[in-house]
Amino acid sequence: MKAIINIKIYDYKSYIDNGYIKFNSEITEIGDMESFSGAEEVVDGRGCILMPGMTNCHTHIYSAFARGMNIPFNPKNFTDILEQLWWKLDKQLDQTAAYYSAMSYGIDCIKSGVTSIIDHHASGLCIEGVLDTLNDAVSKSLGMRSIYCFETSDRFPLEECIRENIRFRGNGSEHTGSMFGMHASMSLSSDSLKRISESIGDMPVHIHVAESIDDVRDCYQSYNKSIVERLDSYGLLNKNSILAHCVHINEEEAALIAERCCYVAINPTSNMNNAVGLPNYDLLRGYGLRCLLGNDGLGSNITRDYLNLMFAMKNRLGSPNKFSMEDLVQVIRNGYEFISASLNIKLGKIEAGYKADFIVVPYDSPTPINEENILGHIVFGVFDSFKPKHVWISGKQMVKDYKLVFEVESEMEAARHEASKVWRRLN
Numbered sequence: 001m002k003a004i005i006n007i008k009i010y011d012y013k014s015y016i017d018n019g020y021i022k023f024n025s026e027i028t029e030i031g032d033m034e035s036f037s038g039a040e041e042v043v044d045g046r047g048c049i050l051m052p053g054m055t056n057c058h059t060h061i062y063s064a065f066a067r068g069m070n071i072p073f074n075p076k077n078f079t080d081i082l083e084q085l086w087w088k089l090d091k092q093l094d095q096t097a098a099y100y101s102a103m104s105y106g107i108d109c110i111k112s113g114v115t116s117i118i119d120h121h122a123s124g125l126c127i128e129g130v131l132d133t134l135n136d137a138v139s140k141s142l143g144m145r146s147i148y149c150f151e152t153s154d155r156f157p158l159e160e161c162i163r164e165n166i167r168f169r170g171n172g173s174e175h176t177g178s179m180f181g182m183h184a185s186m187s188l189s190s191d192s193l194k195r196i197s198e199s200i201g202d203m204p205v206h207i208h209v210a211e212s213i214d215d216v217r218d219c220y221q222s223y224n225k226s227i228v229e230r231l232d233s234y235g236l237l238n239k240n241s242i243l244a245h246c247v248h249i250n251e252e253e254a255a256l257i258a259e260r261c262c263y264v265a266i267n268p269t270s271n272m273n274n275a276v277g278l279p280n281y282d283l284l285r286g287y288g289l290r291c292l293l294g295n296d297g298l299g300s301n302i303t304r305d306y307l308n309l310m311f312a313m314k315n316r317l318g319s320p321n322k323f324s325m326e327d328l329v330q331v332i333r334n335g336y337e338f339i340s341a342s343l344n345i346k347l348g349k350i351e352a353g354y355k356a357d358f359i360v361v362p363y364d365s366p367t368p369i370n371e372e373n374i375l376g377h378i379v380f381g382v383f384d385s386f387k388p389k390h391v392w393i394s395g396k397q398m399v400k401d402y403k404l405v406f407e408v409e410s411e412m413e414a415a416r417h418e419a420s421k422v423w424r425r426l427n
């Protein structure tokens with residue numbers, strides 16, 4: 001049995017000022033230091049806060065290989081961003097590139113305290129078996145938790161995409177989950193949606209919805225309906241599907257998403273970076289939609305996105321009161337709820353019976369900390385200057401004193417080598 005002692009413990013619900021935690025792969029006991037009775041292996045957490053490992057609920061692992069890429073880029077709209085950047089990159093990814101982008105992205109995530117991700121993958125040179133490749137890197141080698149899917153679209157051989165999503169479904173474990181991936185309405189014809197709907201049964205889908213106005217216009221012009229109505233007309237809005245972005249949905253679409261028990265993954269940092277607008281949180285909240293937070297593959301430190309979500313929504317809704325720290329906590333909790341249900345485990349609380357996925361972050365406060373104000377310290381102090389000192393997943397220490405406990409230099413070197421090969425192919 002391992003223990004961390006003399007530490008502040010916070011899980012977005014309860015706060016212990018000077019406590020301990022005992023764990024193996026699951027948390028077995030927590031309490032105040034007065035009741036600590038010893039353990040075989042003890043880490044002193046003085047000066048730090050222990051919190052659940054972070055989640056990123058919509059990301060693209062392959063985007064790791066876009067960093068520093070130098071290609072002609074002069075987008076006038078969102079479609080140009082896809083055509084000039086993302087579709088050029090994903091088209092040239094083969095199996096080795098997928099593996100090393102996943103390795104390097106996973107390494108960055110763990111160092112940033114992100115222990116669970118929901119990925120949306122595309123790779124033009126390798127479809128069959130690629131989700132196993134990602135799973136080998138992220139879940140099996142690095143020990144993270146991840147939910148995978150392949151972005152089915154008319155850009156790739158349709159049947160191959162469908163087969164890969166369905167084949168991978170059998171690989172569930174407490175580290176690996178699956179969904180049925182689709183790129184977006186604007187890259188899927190009527191025939192394609194029909195084929196998908198015949199194939200997926202009750203698999204939840206993971207798809208970009210109304211990220212930009214381009215997707216919305218395409219749908220009205222070609223099919224004379226909204227995107228959510230279009231997907232629903234093919235019976236694709238299975239329970240617990242993730243509709244990413246939903247920047248430009250209307251009231252009827254919000255109502256339908258709620259009725260079908262789907263989640264909305266919002267990605268405000270990515271939306272601002274692409275200048276596509278921001279989702280209307282009042283609308284989402286008004287219909288009781290469960291929102292998750294993703295970063296759309298834009299880096300790995302999700303606390304930046306936690307903060308950006310709060311700032312962006314206050315600005316979007318025109319009031320400093322329209323998006324509170326409690327709203328932020330609700331979105332964070334929804335992420336744990338979704339991933340816990342998908343992987344059939346308990347994540348997101350520091351309580352006995354929950355998986356031992358947690359981070360230890362140094363925090364030296366200029367003001368007193370107590371049960372009433374801890375959330376303010378987390379948001380404006382811890383999230384603002386976020387660098388976990390230790391990270392555990394399933395009770396296994398992954399980061400110790402800011403360093404990964406396993407050797408990664410050769411993996412990162414291989415990633416740089418593979419990225420340069422991909423860049424040469426696309427130039």
Ligand SMILES: [Zn+2]
Pocket residue numbers: 058059060120208244296
């Ligand atoms: Zn995305």
